[in-house]
Amino acid sequence: MADYAIEMLNITKRFPGIIANDNITLQLKKGEIHALLGENGAGKSTLMSVLFGLYQPEEGEIHKDGRKVEINNPNDADALGIGMVHQHFKLVECFSVLDNIILGVETTKGGILQKDEARKKVLALSEKYGFQVDPNALIEDITVGMQQRTEILKMLYRDNEILIFDEPTAVLTPQEIQELMTIMKNLAAEGKSILFITHKLAEIMQVADRCSVLRKGKYIGTVDIKDTTPEKLSAMMVGRDVNFVVEKKPVKPGKVILDVQNMTVASKRHKNNAVNGVSLNVREGEIVCIAGIDGNGQTEFVYGLTGLEPLKEGKITLHGEDFTQMPIRKRSIKGMSHIPEDRHKHGLVLDYSLENNIVLQRYFEPQFTNKFGFLKKKEIRDYANRLIEQYDVRSGQGPITKARSMSGGNQQKAIIAREIDKNPELLVAVQPTRGLDVGAIEYIHKQLVAQRDAGKGVLLVSLELDEVMNVSDRILVMYEGEIVGEFDPKEVTVEELGLYMAGSKRKGA
Amino acid sequence: MNKKNNTRDSILRNDGFQTIIASLLCILLGLLVGYIVLLIINPSGAAGAISSILKNFLYYPSAAAATKYLGTTLVKASALLMCSLSVLFAYKVGLFNIGAAGQYVVGAGACLYCAIALHLPWIVCLLAAVLASAIVGGISGALKAYFNVNEVISCIMLNWIGLYAVNMLLTTVKEETTPYTKPLSSANSSAILPTLGLDKLFSNNKFVGLGLIISIVMAVLVWIILEKTKFGFELKATGMNKLAAKYCGMREKTNIILTMMISGALAGLGAACFYLTGVEQWMVQQTSVPSMGFNGIASAFLGGLNPIGAIFSSYFIQHITSGGSYVDKTMYCAQISDLISAFIIYLCGFVLFFKLWLNRYLDKREEKQGMKAQKGGEA
Ligand SMILES: Nc1ncnc2c1ncn2[C@@H]1O[C@H](COP(=O)(O)OP(=O)(O)OP(=O)(O)O)[C@@H](O)[C@H]1O
Ligand SMILES: [Mg+2]
Numbered sequence: 001m002a003d004y005a006i007e008m009l010n011i012t013k014r015f016p017g018i019i020a021n022d023n024i025t026l027q028l029k030k031g032e033i034h035a036l037l038g039e040n041g042a043g044k045s046t047l048m049s050v051l052f053g054l055y056q057p058e059e060g061e062i063h064k065d066g067r068k069v070e071i072n073n074p075n076d077a078d079a080l081g082i083g084m085v086h087q088h089f090k091l092v093e094c095f096s097v098l099d100n101i102i103l104g105v106e107t108t109k110g111g112i113l114q115k116d117e118a119r120k121k122v123l124a125l126s127e128k129y130g131f132q133v134d135p136n137a138l139i140e141d142i143t144v145g146m147q148q149r150t151e152i153l154k155m156l157y158r159d160n161e162i163l164i165f166d167e168p169t170a171v172l173t174p175q176e177i178q179e180l181m182t183i184m185k186n187l188a189a190e191g192k193s194i195l196f197i198t199h200k201l202a203e204i205m206q207v208a209d210r211c212s213v214l215r216k217g218k219y220i221g222t223v224d225i226k227d228t229t230p231e232k233l234s235a236m237m238v239g240r241d242v243n244f245v246v247e248k249k250p251v252k253p254g255k256v257i258l259d260v261q262n263m264t265v266a267s268k269r270h271k272n273n274a275v276n277g278v279s280l281n282v283r284e285g286e287i288v289c290i291a292g293i294d295g296n297g298q299t300e301f302v303y304g305l306t307g308l309e310p311l312k313e314g315k316i317t318l319h320g321e322d323f324t325q326m327p328i329r330k331r332s333i334k335g336m337s338h339i340p341e342d343r344h345k346h347g348l349v350l351d352y353s354l355e356n357n358i359v360l361q362r363y364f365e366p367q368f369t370n371k372f373g374f375l376k377k378k379e380i381r382d383y384a385n386r387l388i389e390q391y392d393v394r395s396g397q398g399p400i401t402k403a404r405s406m407s408g409g410n411q412q413k414a415i416i417a418r419e420i421d422k423n424p425e426l427l428v429a430v431q432p433t434r435g436l437d438v439g440a441i442e443y444i445h446k447q448l449v450a451q452r453d454a455g456k457g458v459l460l461v462s463l464e465l466d467e468v469m470n471v472s473d474r475i476l477v478m479y480e481g482e483i484v485g486e487f488d489p490k491e492v493t494v495e496e497l498g499l500y501m502a503g504s505k506r507k508g509a
Numbered sequence: 510m511n512k513k514n515n516t517r518d519s520i521l522r523n524d525g526f527q528t529i530i531a532s533l534l535c536i537l538l539g540l541l542v543g544y545i546v547l548l549i550i551n552p553s554g555a556a557g558a559i560s561s562i563l564k565n566f567l568y569y570p571s572a573a574a575a576t577k578y579l580g581t582t583l584v585k586a587s588a589l590l591m592c593s594l595s596v597l598f599a600y601k602v603g604l605f606n607i608g609a610a611g612q613y614v615v616g617a618g619a620c621l622y623c624a625i626a627l628h629l630p631w632i633v634c635l636l637a638a639v640l641a642s643a644i645v646g647g648i649s650g651a652l653k654a655y656f657n658v659n660e661v662i663s664c665i666m667l668n669w670i671g672l673y674a675v676n677m678l679l680t681t682v683k684e685e686t687t688p689y690t691k692p693l694s695s696a697n698s699s700a701i702l703p704t705l706g707l708d709k710l711f712s713n714n715k716f717v718g719l720g721l722i723i724s725i726v727m728a729v730l731v732w733i734i735l736e737k738t739k740f741g742f743e744l745k746a747t748g749m750n751k752l753a754a755k756y757c758g759m760r761e762k763t764n765i766i767l768t769m770m771i772s773g774a775l776a777g778l779g780a781a782c783f784y785l786t787g788v789e790q791w792m793v794q795q796t797s798v799p800s801m802g803f804n805g806i807a808s809a810f811l812g813g814l815n816p817i818g819a820i821f822s823s824y825f826i827q828h829i830t831s832g833g834s835y836v837d838k839t840m841y842c843a844q845i846s847d848l849i850s851a852f853i854i855y856l857c858g859f860v861l862f863f864k865l866w867l868n869r870y871l872d873k874r875e876e877k878q879g880m881k882a883q884k885g886g887e888a
Contacts, residue, residue: 328758360753360757
């Protein structure tokens, strides 16, 4: 009994219209890495927020080291040694790394901040775990990976011994993921207990000791990792077998849809160009994938392509029409859809309802707005309901749910539904399956393939090599703002791609 | 029985209902604090003072006089309502238009100048006010959209620029012996807004008229635009997430400028509806921005940021502001009425806080009931 660090017993948490956690029991052993698996909206984040004191459960109790405890707010959680890295980070953008770490536990002398000691401790911790973060850097200037390390340091700085990671790997590059896995193993070896949420089964197989599965708010079971397989886990989670291999017919590319010539986009971070003379095309009926390590100009390329950033040079044509200077709205009407990289930044108006977000790209069309400029609320509701059903977007109150209150994966599904249902000529999809469960990924991949089979073009930007290899018909590798190689997925290995992505090899362009 | 409970709870949970309750609570609290302050200053007159603030025009014993002054309060309230709509409209689009006060001043300047100096008819004066104020609002909007200058800062500066510019402009049309602009009735009676017979309803209070109707129509119009139209949909989206608005092809910069222009136009229209009745003349030596625009902020919040709610909150705030002038000046200094109404007005800002508190309370109670129900079930 006493070897449980944390026990959450019969936890029930309701939200308007939904039971997010229905009588869930979760037991975390000391020094173990315990994975939490479940579909989008299964209630994982909610359960962890209960443990961290952000939500009060209606029923159930929490025990720490066998004693019942009350966790009414994150301060209580902190006092009990519980720390959390949230799915969407909670850092103050214009503060330095150090300031973010000590926020809330500052040491003061006579009301004056004493940062030297804190800096020493942070540096020592960062050294110990090989974090390589600069305590003086501003959050807004560092990469997502570094921001996450800041969040982890925040927990370590507070000497937390129970660490909650809510989808930490969704935003990381494969390299960073491996580093994080090592860090987590080291922490567990030191006796810290870790709760780890992820949708990637390989990661669970790699680091976790045990895994608990939730489905639609209910507890399904807990298994030992050494006795299970990814297939078993996914069946447990979705309630059916999931097909990991994307089935597609051989590619039959037609006319060129998108043609990009010599695109150059200035960088916001450094003096050089983020995108440097990129030329590529996408043809009818093919999925072209831009692979690469995060930060090699993919983001800026997409911004340039979709009109979010101006081009310094270059020309974009879609179906022979010049898109280079075209306003965003017009690009959208002429058949360019864009699933953005950052769903909270660009993809959603979080304080709008789900239905409003679903029509965000088409509310002005005659089917949703009459000729006097009034919105047709009923048509919008019907349309939203159809997409919600079709794409299985789960939420508490259906179309009127505030986007902010939806689970991360379901927010993503709403965006995807909106962009694909526009039936675009060219779909630009940046990390479309980020944060989705395996069942949803399978569905989205099918949709991408369906678009392609219907003779449309798909430009996929992905950091995930599995996805790149599985879905695409043609792979372009981007390194330091340039395309350094073009491959057929059937003729290239992951290792080979890796070399190009790391810049140690390149083809004469 | 349970069902009854449920319907009651769902009423309590209703957002509109909560706003009304919260607003009423704020009003009560404001009156209480005001009363306490009066007690501290001079205990013997406190009750009398607070009741004259609340009574306002009812201070007059004759019904005819009371309705007449009700009319005057309504004229002022309609100007306040327009300012409140101005603040509210911008706020829904994520902008804090603290410049409603200055836009109101510019509107006043424009319509009075057109009326007295240029002898133009009321409709032109009205449009001039709307246009001038829209431009002033638009300046703040453009600064925000293109140079990311915080609208609060630019608005505050424009408030002062507006005030002194208008003072200078209207000095050219002031009476020779006083610091006031020439009365419209003698200078240009064609600039006075038509009364549409409404004056008859208020014991021949000739100031009551078109302005009243315009302000109510505007409140409904603002509500329709924000809630029902494509245009409102876009503006709100821009206010909530500028980047998402850009991403889905809304012209977010234009929207920001447009919002501030409309917001300014509303304040200017308010000024026109007020000054073109002739109820007051402009004092060209004013050294402070008239409080109308600032009270608009309080009234927008007291009305729960709802245009229809603003109709009632504007009337209330104007009611106590006007009521303040009936406080016995022998017991309290002249500024006391402003002080008390200020207390009430500023406590009105707590509406949102009260709503939060009410929801917490409901959550707690539900939790308890849930526990009870469960225990009952187990037994
Ligand atoms: N603050 C909230 N208000 C209302 N409903 C909420 C709130 N937070 C979560 N929910 C609902 O509770 C359910 C569970 O959400 P939760 O975020 O826990 O899912 P999750 O398992 O973390 O999913 P994902 O993998 O997509 O992140 C969802 O249907 C969501 O809509
Ligand atoms: Mg989650």
